[in-house]
Amino acid sequence: MTSPRVVVIGTGYVGLTTGACLASLGHAVVCADADQDKVDRLARGRIDILEPGLAELVTSGTAAGRLTCVGTSEKAFGRFLRNAEIVFLCVPTPMGAGGLADLGILETVVRQISELLPPGCTVVTKSTVPVGTATRLTQLLRRDDVSMVSNPEFLREGNAVRDFLHPDRVVVGSADREAAEQVASLYASLNAPIVLTDAASAELIKYAANCFLAVKLSYANAIAELCDRAGADVADVAAGMGFDRRIGKEFLAPGPGWGGSCLPKDTSALLQLADSMDFEFRLVRAAIDTNIRQHKRVVDKIREVVTGTRLGSMSGVRLALLGLTFKAGTNDLRDSPALAVAALLREAGAELVAYDPAVDSADSRIADLPFPVTDDPHHAARGADAIVVLTEWPEFRELDWHRLATVVRTPVVVDTRNLLDASSLSRAGFGWTGLGKPP
Ligand code: UGA
Numbered sequence: 001m002t003s004p005r006v007v008v009i010g011t012g013y014v015g016l017t018t019g020a021c022l023a024s025l026g027h028a029v030v031c032a033d034a035d036q037d038k039v040d041r042l043a044r045g046r047i048d049i050l051e052p053g054l055a056e057l058v059t060s061g062t063a064a065g066r067l068t069c070v071g072t073s074e075k076a077f078g079r080f081l082r083n084a085e086i087v088f089l090c091v092p093t094p095m096g097a098g099g100l101a102d103l104g105i106l107e108t109v110v111r112q113i114s115e116l117l118p119p120g121c122t123v124v125t126k127s128t129v130p131v132g133t134a135t136r137l138t139q140l141l142r143r144d145d146v147s148m149v150s151n152p153e154f155l156r157e158g159n160a161v162r163d164f165l166h167p168d169r170v171v172v173g174s175a176d177r178e179a180a181e182q183v184a185s186l187y188a189s190l191n192a193p194i195v196l197t198d199a200a201s202a203e204l205i206k207y208a209a210n211c212f213l214a215v216k217l218s219y220a221n222a223i224a225e226l227c228d229r230a231g232a233d234v235a236d237v238a239a240g241m242g243f244d245r246r247i248g249k250e251f252l253a254p255g256p257g258w259g260g261s262c263l264p265k266d267t268s269a270l271l272q273l274a275d276s277m278d279f280e281f282r283l284v285r286a287a288i289d290t291n292i293r294q295h296k297r298v299v300d301k302i303r304e305v306v307t308g309t310r311l312g313s314m315s316g317v318r319l320a321l322l323g324l325t326f327k328a329g330t331n332d333l334r335d336s337p338a339l340a341v342a343a344l345l346r347e348a349g350a351e352l353v354a355y356d357p358a359v360d361s362a363d364s365r366i367a368d369l370p371f372p373v374t375d376d377p378h379h380a381a382r383g384a385d386a387i388v389v390l391t392e393w394p395e396f397r398e399l400d401w402h403r404l405a406t407v408v409r410t411p412v413v414v415d416t417r418n419l420l421d422a423s424s425l426s427r428a429g430f431g432w433t434g435l436g437k438p439p
Pocket of ligand 1: 128154156157158210213217250251254256257259260261326327
């Protein structure tokens, strides 16, 4: 069987990873994007996102002639589309009014491509879309000879290539079984479990999975708070829980709250969806509330460490923030808990200077932040009343903590990721406070 001709529309981290990985599996793939500059950069092997292994796959796929990048306004795009057998839609579905996913971009693309698709073609949604979107897009397409399939992605930012090539499962849903099987066949060589289902179930699986992860994380953060009060160690509690295979070891590490472009958006969207079906999904609501509370809890902890009391004033207190991205291994600042905590600290009167290995001081995304970002952690730490770790960048362990101790005003670290080793910090002269860790 020859491999189907694939077109991927949208070259964000999901689209580009999908395109480059499918090409690496031997399929002929065209990646298309409306941003022509981005496409031109891609053609030269330059990618904007921090995704290990992705640039290499784009370069090797292009060199092997299996991957082509094209602008959606180029003539060639129409030609590729008219010959496509499978078209993946990987465009953004941002949080819109009232917490619902905004399908505007997706719908525009569907309208644009509708007449160009050849008979027998399959259109696949990869973006996270509300339940019922496949039905809605089928109506928009107005093509009886084109099938609609939902194939949600489960890629973590910063791990996308690995997650694509070693998936826990592949989910494919459609009313057209043959089309679903054709899409599933693209992944055959990965030997992953394949869940073949209807489109609505596939769409719901994505939300159900992401919201479950959010609930798990909020639970872990709440347990960490309990550990603080009970004098227990959250790392041991998590280890003891995680050996139970029904619970699993992952996603139990406490932090300043969960963030990023997916979990906050998807929890809101699932709440809205449930609401629209007259179902109050209290568990997901509680996970969101716990997450918002977590930002405040982190600020209270910092306040207590720096002022010695729960209610002390932070006015004039200087804090060095280590980490701004929503997690390590990505340069993504969207819905970062670090930024939420920073905003609360500013409100409380603290002066902030931040350092993040993936955020340059000249980065336009930080132009509006009400505090400076520096390219040197020692500069951030100068005169600080505390160093606050907000992102779990492993390189923070390798900082010259002895030198940092000589530039701060008070050598204390509040480590919201329990990243650093308290005893090595103590040798450098630093006091250390984590989340859910006994003093
Ligand atoms: C998440 C899901 O994990 C992916 O499976 C999904 O495909 C993706 O959303 C998506 O919908 O596209 P991602 O947003 O990249 O992936 O981030 P995660 O790695 O899930 O981390 C989410 C947040 O939880 C981060 O802020 C992270 O720091 C935090 N986290 C994670 C913890 O606080 N503790 C942990 O133990 C793990």
